[in-house]
Amino acid sequence: MDTPVVALEIGTSKTVALVGEMRADGHIMITGMGETATCGMRKGEVTDLEQASECVRSVISKAEQSGKFEIGAVHLAVSGGHIQR
Secondary structure, rough: OOOOOEEEEEEOOHHHHHHHEEOOOOOEEEEEEEEEOOOHHHHHHHOOOOHHHHHHHHHHHHHHHHHHHOOOOEEEEEEOOOOOO
């Protein structure tokens, strides 16, 4: 597989990492996924950095196992009322 594309979303109730492979036709084929209940977050804000970090490590590990490769970088989706332009 070429360099994978990894998307990470840390939501209020769950954290998900999707691993994809860019195809020649410009589409992304999902080749791995990790999902876990979110911890250390409340309403989109980090309340416990250590718990939130462990959650991210867990979901990345699951995605690595699912996709059968090591993840070195991710694209992170960030949202919430605390985000300013």
